[in-house]
Amino acid sequence: MSLGKRNPSKFRLKTPLLVWDGECGFCRLCADRIQTLAQGRVELVPYQDLADKFPQAPEMDYDKSVVLFATDGETFTGAGAIYRTYMELGHNWAFQCYSRFKWYAGLSEWCYRLIAENRRLFSRLTKIFWGSNILPDTYRISGWLFGRLLGLITLIAFLSFWSQADGLIGSSGIIPFQDDLDHVERIIQSQPGEISKWSLRPTLLWLFDNGTGMHTLFLIGTLAALLLTIGILPHIAIIVSWACYISLASVAEPFMNFQWDALLLETLFLSLFLVPWSYQDQPKYAPEPYFLGRWLVWLLLFKLMFESGLVKFTYFSADGSNTWSDLTALEYHYWTQPIPSWISWYFHQLPSWIDKVSLVLTYLCELGLPFFIFLPRRFRRLSCLGLIAFQVLIILTGNYGFFNLLTIVLCIMLADDQWFFNLLQDRIGTRTSTSQRSSMNDRARRILAGLAAICFCWTMLIYLDRDWQGSSPPAPSSSAPSVITQSLIQTAQLTRSMNAYGLFRVMTITRPEIIIESRSDNEEWNPILFKYKPVELESPPRFFLPHMPRLDWQCWFEALFIEQLLSNPFALSVYLRFLDVMVRSDLNISQIQLDNFILEKDREVLRTLGPEDQQRYIQNLQIHINNYMNRSYWFARFLAAVARSEDSVHDLFSTGGTDSPDQIKVSLYQYSFTNADAGWESGAWWQREPVEEFSFIIDLE
Template sequence: MNSQMRVANPPPKPLMIWDGECHFCRRWIERWREITAGEVEYAPYQEIADRFPEIPREQFQRSVVYIDKSGQVFVAAEAVYRSLRCRPSKKWLWWSYQHIPGFAAVSELGYNFIARHRGFASAITQLLWGKDVRPPTYFWAHRWFLRALALVYLIAFVSLWIQIDGLVGSNGILPISDYLSLAHREIGYKTVWILPTLCWFNSSNGFLHFLCGSGVLFSLLLICRIAPAISLGVLFVSYLSLSVAGQAFLSFQWDILLLETGFVAIFFAPWQLWPRSATAAIRPVSPVAMFLLKFLLFKLMFMSGVVKLTSGDNCWGWINHSFHWSALTALDYHYWTQPLPTVFAWFADKHPEWFKKFSVAFCLVVEIIVPFFIWAPRRPRLIAAGLIIFLQLAIAITGNYCFFNLLTIALCLLLIDDASLRRASPTYAPVAASRGNHRSHRHSAVKSLALLHRTEARG
């Protein structure tokens, strides 16, 4: 349909008209309704088509129809992009449709294909999203990720506190005061930026204990959701100071991961002093911080797999740019050589050879392929979370990697959205709170229909 077409009685608010008998349409209209947040009204053509005789009924059956306040009519993919442009995060779709060569043609081609195969599209939607395709919310993940991170911090500070004197104290293995003095003498004033630590001001044993004690205190405050952003800031600075002071003792992968996660979490945490009551309004989760934390999990898993294949060690089965099942022998040695094997590592080492090879292949799949599902719709994303958590538990059972596995599992919590929990527990409150404006959308739709009736009557 020509986008220059207009209707004689335009709606008071932009209106999206859809096929009320289409199950696939109903699902996606609910998603768009939340994205547009009341800026656009929605109505099935079965109830409203008679108000716009200029638009053929067949057009309503073929595609969605969008009518703006001036009465201009848009259909199909153009209608979708036009309606979504009211949200700043979606304006790029409409801009691309107008300015990028080929984008409009591909969009319309894709829309027409889906419109002709709605049953298939509905099945795919069910497979990937489930019954709820609305934009996901992460209130549960937000709360429990921060608590899990606080627990990791608590473990890190407590375990270090009881060893700090012997490791980097004045009479320790690598005294921090000697280390900083030597670094300053060799490098000069730039050392402060190269080795960022509060120990430049005080490197005594008492101050090292103060840093550890501060970490324990603010970890407990974070668990109780007291001043979460401030607590995370103090925790990051304290652990960064201790990790520099710890030298070789705190330069492991899990120490770096904790610093990266802790820094991003500062911007993920709510800026409040006291825990909010259950009836208080729930603030949206920062999408930028959420993306960065998910990307951190993606980077951790993907690079863990890539580094294995690029190490040049044939035990990972990668020989001459191809996989060889017979060469998957990494676990033949892993259980003997890993940090502090547990009693379960002995039993794991007794598994049949085929099971060890399968376990190596499974590890590579989870680390290299599964991370891409972090960015997928709900069901593949939940599968990715489950597989990564399973792998981390298996590693933790057979070896001692400090808090590394627990921290990775904490990051996996961010892949679990509220709709998943609502399906498991219908009484889950944050989802209901986050969807609380859904009723107001329906009310505004009814109000819009009434206005249309009055407009037509005046005409």
């Protein structure tokens, strides 16, 4: 009998019988896998025991290939036997291809013979790639843990921002959310029927008529996150958490416009296809996560890590340099990152060769390990361990709120059940879920997950293509994206649920810091001390994991923006004028007009110019004001809140500031870590130099 041919047999069975070589270690690995998948649908017997169990079985060369006796009386050998076995288990495509295409059947039999003749080699390779067995990987434990930990991270995110919300977006905060909604409504009224307010601000706050809406959303979101943490109605809890978080993020720019906010929203959205759609997700009855939902989470982790590595080599600073590629980035990173920890100071003192080795390991983690996600079990486990260790090191040397913790939660989905400790396996149990999903719900989730997977992969390819281009201008021959692609990207940006990532595309090599001081009655200047961002040189950098101080972070971005303006005197002068007018007049977004920023000296200049030059001058001024409205409106409103001595804003500080000040002074300093000798001798963590080009006073009287 030739291998893989179908042959009728009088050997009739009620259950398909697969005969294999019981003395072959590689065959035993494969048989154990099939036995686990079969669950009684196919019986497996070593040919050494065949005569005892089935004396009527025909004589065949069982030592040369596996043999499958089907219930219809047909016999299959070699690759055909394997494919037919899997068809009995519900996987039809391979056997259909084997039956219909001769080239596929021939290739399959050649591969089978290659493996059969080199079973010892393939046994070793299998153990390298999979370990001691090739049983099907299950993810019941990691799926259950993922849901609970995601709920905990979401709970932390809500509570962290809630503690700052009054000072940031409350009625007396820096940027009251109601002012933003009122401004959007005026835009809608000026363009009736052309655009929806929901498309500009997708927030449930539209449904509330008073200022309690913000705290109501925080309360609902917190309760939903708590339900997800304890496993009650997990799918409903995810939907509610996502809706509340995006509702707050939509009106809290720029304070909730960070990559970890986008990552949380995307993780919540994709996890809807991973967690069970049941009343309660109990550890003893944890079901196997839906495979497409698991793959979406894996792809999200891949996208997050690989993009973060790719952009380091494709984006360049204005002078064309790239500290990532020349292995000098860590000479700056520890002290130029937004808010270092005190451990960062010690890492900064390490020799430069350690920095270079650390960078190489970083590239391995971001550009190499993500591909291990798609390889067999042992490589996936290595990816899990490596990425978690990488996140722990980032946590130790910086303060990124819940960002790294959320990334670790994504990594947990790489851990299969066999990898967990026996104690945890005992707690999870082996019983199947008692919660019954209707076939309609199951079909609905499959359809929605399929659509989500298509959109996710589509947007990911677009983002990766952009990252690959980096700082390079698009090729002249490149075509504009299609209407469908543009609509998909716009929807992804609106919902913030399919995002691009990549922190520190260009490493900052300086650390400008904004120092704000106030005084009244010509007394001494009283500096505002922030809770976390550097001000005093002797104050050690703090750890505040998993809290995310939004104001302190935004000050870091604003200082970098001011530093960019120093090389353009006109832009800097308009910026200072913008801040001065905004603070002294206490303007909000609905009151701002270009005339507010045209001073008497500008009018005198305009009188001397011709019509075209006047128009050019005004357009140039308008461009700069619009730029500062987009970039620095929050900072101007922050200074105005300091001038008003708003209690909710002062609660965001540590100490400092003057009640009802007459003047506010804004200065810029260049900060850096002290070296080891100076630090130990003086007790200072920081050293600084003033930036002479930027220091101005706002008179409030």
